[in-house]
Amino acid sequence: MHTDARSLDNGAIITGDICIIGAGAAGISIALEFLNSNYQVVLLEGGGFEYDDRIQELYDGKTTGQPYYPIKSSELHYFGGTTGHWGGMCALFDPIAFQKRDWVNDSGWPITQETLLPYYRRASLNVDIDNQDFDLTHWQKQDPTLESLPFDDEVVWSKIWKFSKPTRFGTKYRDTIINAKNIHLYTYANVVDITANESLQKIETVTAKNYAGKTFTATARYFILACAGIQNPRILLAANKQATRGLGNENDLVGRFFMEHAEFKSAELWLNQRSELTLYMNMQPRVRAELAIMPKKQAEFEILNGMVSFTPLDYARQMPSYIQIWNTPDPRVNEEQARQAMYKTAGSRMHRLLDKFRSSESKKKHQAFQLTLRLEQSPNPLSRVTLGDEKDELGVPRANLNWAFTPLEKKSIRKIYEIIGQQAGQAGIGRVRLMEELWDSNDEKLPVTTSGGWHHMGTTRMSDDPKKGVVDADCKVHGIQNLFIAGSSCFTTGSAVNPTYTIVALSIRLADHMKDLLSIANNS
Amino acid sequence: MLGLGDLFLLNYESKWKKQPFLYPLILSNILDEEWLRIIGRSYRVMKSDENSREKLLNAIKREMHLNQDRTYDGQDRAMEIEKIVEKDFKSERLFMIKGWILSETEARQCALLSLS
Numbered sequence A: 001m002h003t004d005a006r007s008l009d010n011g012a013i014i015t016g017d018i019c020i021i022g023a024g025a026a027g028i029s030i031a032l033e034f035l036n037s038n039y040q041v042v043l044l045e046g047g048g049f050e051y052d053d054r055i056q057e058l059y060d061g062k063t064t065g066q067p068y069y070p071i072k073s074s075e076l077h078y079f080g081g082t083t084g085h086w087g088g089m090c091a092l093f094d095p096i097a098f099q100k101r102d103w104v105n106d107s108g109w110p111i112t113q114e115t116l117l118p119y120y121r122r123a124s125l126n127v128d129i130d131n132q133d134f135d136l137t138h139w140q141k142q143d144p145t146l147e148s149l150p151f152d153d154e155v156v157w158s159k160i161w162k163f164s165k166p167t168r169f170g171t172k173y174r175d176t177i178i179n180a181k182n183i184h185l186y187t188y189a190n191v192v193d194i195t196a197n198e199s200l201q202k203i204e205t206v207t208a209k210n211y212a213g214k215t216f217t218a219t220a221r222y223f224i225l226a227c228a229g230i231q232n233p234r235i236l237l238a239a240n241k242q243a244t245r246g247l248g249n250e251n252d253l254v255g256r257f258f259m260e261h262a263e264f265k266s267a268e269l270w271l272n273q274r275s276e277l278t279l280y281m282n283m284q285p286r287v288r289a290e291l292a293i294m295p296k297k298q299a300e301f302e303i304l305n306g307m308v309s310f311t312p313l314d315y316a317r318q319m320p321s322y323i324q325i326w327n328t329p330d331p332r333v334n335e336e337q338a339r340q341a342m343y344k345t346a347g348s349r350m351h352r353l354l355d356k357f358r359s360s361e362s363k364k365k366h367q368a369f370q371l372t373l374r375l376e377q378s379p380n381p382l383s384r385v386t387l388g389d390e391k392d393e394l395g396v397p398r399a400n401l402n403w404a405f406t407p408l409e410k411k412s413i414r415k416i417y418e419i420i421g422q423q424a425g426q427a428g429i430g431r432v433r434l435m436e437e438l439w440d441s442n443d444e445k446l447p448v449t450t451s452g453g454w455h456h457m458g459t460t461r462m463s464d465d466p467k468k469g470v471v472d473a474d475c476k477v478h479g480i481q482n483l484f485i486a487g488s489s490c491f492t493t494g495s496a497v498n499p500t501y502t503i504v505a506l507s508i509r510l511a512d513h514m515k516d517l518l519s520i521a522n523n524s
Numbered sequence B: 001m002l003g004l005g006d007l008f009l010l011n012y013e014s015k016w017k018k019q020p021f022l023y024p025l026i027l028s029n030i031l032d033e034e035w036l037r038i039i040g041r042s043y044r045v046m047k048s049d050e051n052s053r054e055k056l057l058n059a060i061k062r063e064m065h066l067n068q069d070r071t072y073d074g075q076d077r078a079m080e081i082e083k084i085v086e087k088d089f090k091s092e093r094l095f096m097i098k099g100w101i102l103s104e105t106e107a108r109q110c111a112l113l114s115l116s
Helices: A025-033 A053-059 A081-085 A113-126 A136-142 A174-179 A228-238 A295-301 A331-346 A349-356 A360-364 A407-427 A500-523 B004-018 B025-030 B033-046 B053-064 B074-090 B104-115
Strands: A002-004 A013-021 A041-044 A061-065 A156-163 A183-187 A190-196 A203-209 A215-225 A262-275 A287-293 A306-312 A366-375 A384-391 A397-403 A430-434 A483-485 B094-097 B100-103
Touching: A013 A025, A013 A183, A013 A500, A025 A041, A025 A081, A025 A113, A025 A174, A025 A500, A041 A215, A113 A500, A136 A156, A156 A407, A174 A183, A190 A228, A215 A228, A215 A500, A228 A384, A228 A397, A262 A407, A262 B025, A287 A295, A287 A407, A295 A407, A306 A407, A366 A407, A407 A430, A407 B074, A407 B094, A407 B100, A430 B025, A430 B100, B004 B025, B004 B074, B025 B033, B025 B074, B025 B104, B033 B094, B033 B104, B053 B074, B053 B104, B074 B100, B074 B104, B094 B104, B100 B104
Parallel strands: A002 A183, A013 A041, A013 A215, A041 A183, A061 A397, A215 A483
Antiparallel strands: A156 A287, A190 A203, A203 A215, A262 A366, A262 A430, A287 A306, A306 A366, A384 A397, B094 B100
16 A cells, blocks of 8 residues: 555544554665564655655755765665665675674674574565575586686685676566555655653654654554664764653663775786686676685784776776765765766777777776775774754754774784785786875875775664664664664675665564564563 | 787796896886886885895795706796795785885895896
8 A cells, every 4th residue: 555645634533553664775675574464664755756856855964074975865765765776785794793702892692694594585575686696616616717816715715696686676566565555655755753652661652744744653563763873873872852862862872883894996906817707797697706814814913804806997087986086975976977087988988099009808808997995894883973053954963973083993904804905915817006105104084086886884773682773683772672774884894895785684583573563462 | 919918928038037036027027127216215114224236135035945956047036036025925925015005026136136
């Protein structure tokens, strides 16, 4: 079922067994798990089915610290959420991502990779990955040209990526959700407040508004906040009429530990012999590898996890960084600018000239590759989302983002390339050159060209200890019995891979938990 | 027909065989001579105690373990040096110079070249 909430009566009350706030990858995945069940699901989406700049404007906010994309353009505010500009890259979070690492402050999830593996398998269906095998040898057996670099596999490994189409959740699941009898989608339903009972231990209602001047409330047995890494903490912090610090924020953790994946062109690999590096450049059959450092070596050198991708250098040198291109508040303009930059680079005069002198065979082979690192961020309480003084048009304080790093990021980047440089030399395949920003080992700052992956993580982090996390291992907000959070804001650490696949897996796990809770409640 | 790259390689190979102490095998295939000299000059600044032809040459030879009963031509010497370079990488005797992760021996070769 679907209702455009602009047509609701002012003061309307919506009821359901569970109320999901936000219809992005997380919210839709949870709703789908309840399809044709006996439970009534209310799904509240702030936007409509298409991009609307006035709706998107509700996401505007200020940034400080490390330069970041305009907040307004970094998450999409309509049905399907940010999957509307998702790149489709899927990989598993490594086991080490979940572990407590003594050298990474505030690391350690209360769950393991093993906990998530069955949910990753189910998530594959949601994101249209036809095969769940992330094992390199599986793909090499199918295609012997997918050779890995001859590095010591005790030191460096090749981690597999798989590529979703990418699945646009808004397009793919729209009809399924609308036609579901037990799922009621309300579009143009922007949650502006949450009301708890007197003891603040149970949520009673959420209040939603829209530009049509309608204010209405939703009641449910359970509420799930699924509005992504900036809006989830914003909504909790803004729900401060009963708890001055905001709901779930007794320990001043909501909004803190914002994490992204720091990405920048950080080194070059120059080969002794031109090569295609097929495994690392390959896009078909929708599988590709990147280099990563083995966990044992991460521990030995006390560094963060990172993954290194390859781009032919003559192409990469002309391509500006995303932080330079994605610079307007309008995500559509930014996407077009990114597309144009890629088009110009691929079709540049230099490329056309070079191609004239290359045989078709040598066009695929390159001597030099740009290495781009995607690094997990060390959890940092000073990297955070807070409320600004300014309010949006519906009266909710805007989100401010301070993106901040620790010295561990720069140390890790340098060390990862030293390791890869050492491996390239030992294997006799070539040499690695680090970019100038990495030469000075005393310089802890990341370059201004550092981009993010539009991955907003950690702002309602998971921990069994309420003093260390906002949600517990079941994604339930500590101290509030019926409020849950879905999405990457629950990540304790960010691993070095794109989050969407893990968001979907974690959301399916949460849906299973909700079903158990509802079932127990019904039987008692 | 030979391409420009092939001509460069031929020229480089002959230098490598004739003057193995001055031209690191892989690095010379990647960088032009001017760059090798820049690296060499930087190494001599970093390691001022090795800043002479004699010291640099001895430092490389010390690692080579040449058999005194055998004669070596340029190619043999070059191959021996390459073994040390590989050993440097294995044992992490490395330097970062102008961003390049280099073996100590090939950095010394560049330094020698910069003095020639």
